[in-house]
Amino acid sequence: MSEKVRRLESKTVVMATENIDTDQIIPARFLTTTTRHGLGEMLFADWRRDAQGKPRPDFVLNRPEAQGARVLVAGRNFGCGSSREHAVWALTDFGFRAVIATEIADIFKRNAVKNGLLPIALDPASHARLTAAPGQSVVIDLESQTVALPGGGTAPFALEPFARYCLMEGVDELQFLLTQDAAIREYEARAGA
Amino acid sequence: MTDRIPLTLFEKIWRRHLVVPGTEEHPPVVYIDLHLIHEVTSPQAFSELEARGLPVRRPDRTAATMDHSTPTVLDENGRPRFFNRETEAQVETLRRNCEKFGIPLYALGDSRQGIVHVIGPELGLTRPGMTIVCGDSHTSTHGAFGAWAFGIGTTEVGHVLATQSLLQSKPSTFEVRIDGRLSPGVTAKDLILAIIREIGVDGGIGHVIEYTGSAIAALSMEERMTVCNMSIEGGARAGLVAPDETTLQYLEGRAHSPKGKEWDRAVSDWKSLPTDAGAAYDRTVSLDASRIEPMITYGTNPGMSVGIGEAIPLDANEKSLRYMGVSPGERLLGKPVDVVFIGSCTNSRISDLRLAASVMRGRKVAPKVKALVVPGSQQVKKQAEAEGLDRIFKEAGAEWREAGCSMCLAMNDDKLQPGQYAVSTSNRNFEGRQGTGGRTFLASPLTAAASAVAGRIADAREYLQ
Numbered sequence: 001m002s003e004k005v006r007r008l009e010s011k012t013v014v015m016a017t018e019n020i021d022t023d024q025i026i027p028a029r030f031l032t033t034t035t036r037h038g039l040g041e042m043l044f045a046d047w048r049r050d051a052q053g054k055p056r057p058d059f060v061l062n063r064p065e066a067q068g069a070r071v072l073v074a075g076r077n078f079g080c081g082s083s084r085e086h087a088v089w090a091l092t093d094f095g096f097r098a099v100i101a102t103e104i105a106d107i108f109k110r111n112a113v114k115n116g117l118l119p120i121a122l123d124p125a126s127h128a129r130l131t132a133a134p135g136q137s138v139v140i141d142l143e144s145q146t147v148a149l150p151g152g153g154t155a156p157f158a159l160e161p162f163a164r165y166c167l168m169e170g171v172d173e174l175q176f177l178l179t180q181d182a183a184i185r186e187y188e189a190r191a192g193a
Numbered sequence: 194m195t196d197r198i199p200l201t202l203f204e205k206i207w208r209r210h211l212v213v214p215g216t217e218e219h220p221p222v223v224y225i226d227l228h229l230i231h232e233v234t235s236p237q238a239f240s241e242l243e244a245r246g247l248p249v250r251r252p253d254r255t256a257a258t259m260d261h262s263t264p265t266v267l268d269e270n271g272r273p274r275f276f277n278r279e280t281e282a283q284v285e286t287l288r289r290n291c292e293k294f295g296i297p298l299y300a301l302g303d304s305r306q307g308i309v310h311v312i313g314p315e316l317g318l319t320r321p322g323m324t325i326v327c328g329d330s331h332t333s334t335h336g337a338f339g340a341w342a343f344g345i346g347t348t349e350v351g352h353v354l355a356t357q358s359l360l361q362s363k364p365s366t367f368e369v370r371i372d373g374r375l376s377p378g379v380t381a382k383d384l385i386l387a388i389i390r391e392i393g394v395d396g397g398i399g400h401v402i403e404y405t406g407s408a409i410a411a412l413s414m415e416e417r418m419t420v421c422n423m424s425i426e427g428g429a430r431a432g433l434v435a436p437d438e439t440t441l442q443y444l445e446g447r448a449h450s451p452k453g454k455e456w457d458r459a460v461s462d463w464k465s466l467p468t469d470a471g472a473a474y475d476r477t478v479s480l481d482a483s484r485i486e487p488m489i490t491y492g493t494n495p496g497m498s499v500g501i502g503e504a505i506p507l508d509a510n511e512k513s514l515r516y517m518g519v520s521p522g523e524r525l526l527g528k529p530v531d532v533v534f535i536g537s538c539t540n541s542r543i544s545d546l547r548l549a550a551s552v553m554r555g556r557k558v559a560p561k562v563k564a565l566v567v568p569g570s571q572q573v574k575k576q577a578e579a580e581g582l583d584r585i586f587k588e589a590g591a592e593w594r595e596a597g598c599s600m601c602l603a604m605n606d607d608k609l610q611p612g613q614y615a616v617s618t619s620n621r622n623f624e625g626r627q628g629t630g631g632r633t634f635l636a637s638p639l640t641a642a643a644s645a646v647a648g649r650i651a652d653a654r655e656y657l658q
Contacts, residue, residue: 174245174351183213
């Protein structure tokens, strides 16, 4: 059972770079952990800190206005690359609850919804309004599947209905899969599996 | 003859594995035939099972190995020399979990250990028509056998451990058709890099690719694995090749391949898998293999590549070029390199090592270049040593290591130093992928070996012997 997510209002952080891969979100050297916790510290580690471990002042997540933002607005194809769910765990541990891009990589998207992180793919025009207004407030409404944009107007987004249901009700997919046991048994018998 | 709707290879596998069709309330439930696990993306899934008091439903359909964070060097007693305590603890955690849940484990020290996507096919665990998952995006490799194989996150690893099933919306199909013949010195790696350049790193999102055409049919199984391996670099979670005689020849006699009458039954079933004439794909792209040159990447994603003699495009992404220290219009040929890495689930099989050795034979790795050759599995290592390839590499001055993922993702001390340039046969040239600040040029084993000898990025066609 995870936290129910129905509506999210937050200012944004904008990282408009395209193709941000999961190696940037969390480098592989931090994947030696055996838990899901505490990875926010390593989020974008090599973009946030220099070789000596000092914060890079020009990196957006290090700026004071980024503090408390729960919505990350990123460029096209966010989360491409490795299947590491650590990327999602790092984002949520840091405090993010949604990622908005024009396109989000398949494996990342599936990992996101399982951890209460909303993967929102918006049309390019609406997305451009968000990238042009960093730090402004947006409202993501799962009920109506819309994002209220800064300066007025809303943009619709698609979300797989079951993922939406799980997010809104705080249900996890495994609970559902476990209720399918009879059908799985029947399949195994039929397929000789 | 009854009229049947012609189906694609993927559609046939999909229909066979449907446990519960999708409804308005939930996506379809599909059955998973084979679940491969490794030390890095499984610990949290086992913890979840334990927290809920759940068993592993089908340990017999699960297989584990150690590859991602494992050392590729041994200590003076012949034992793995772990990089740090965390990586050792992770390997121990996998060993404990496998013992507790009765999962077969090809552990460090086992003659069958190796990179998960190398040993699955090698052991005959990977077979046509299967659904295969692993907590690793390069699971697409197994698609070379006409299996639907894709990477999943750790939460889904838990789902499969507990139920042997996954909730899956049906992906679209994407035919990548390659006709014509690859020229001498042009390999499967060059082919897939050319494909990714064509479709883009996000071109395959939401799709399962099927690679078709005469150039694909002409590839060996290991070459097909190289192609399918990098499907995810084109955004597609899975990439398939229809099973044919080449597939059967590879599989016959493998440890887990069916035997006797079961083999005959399996073969006649596999022969029904290829896409029917007239079946429709949602999308098709075609390429002519004969026009492909040896490829090399210049940027920070696998779609940013050029033919080895071509100039970097004038409109290439500025941020990537700055990171790489290269300029628009520049040609990479002749650029000095510090490290050459030959290995990874893309290019660490015996045929890859033979290619690299064919260039290094009787030559020396250039002074100041560190060359690392890391076989994909203990079996590949043994085979290479039986053929004397290890001697060729060592005499050339390259290091010959134990099987594992190694410098592909730099989870141990096989990594680049900040600013270093590497020609690498792996699959990702992302910033820092092979070590913080390291800069990667992806290329084929031939190009990598030629560059090691030259000390600079080289055209392997001038080094064929």
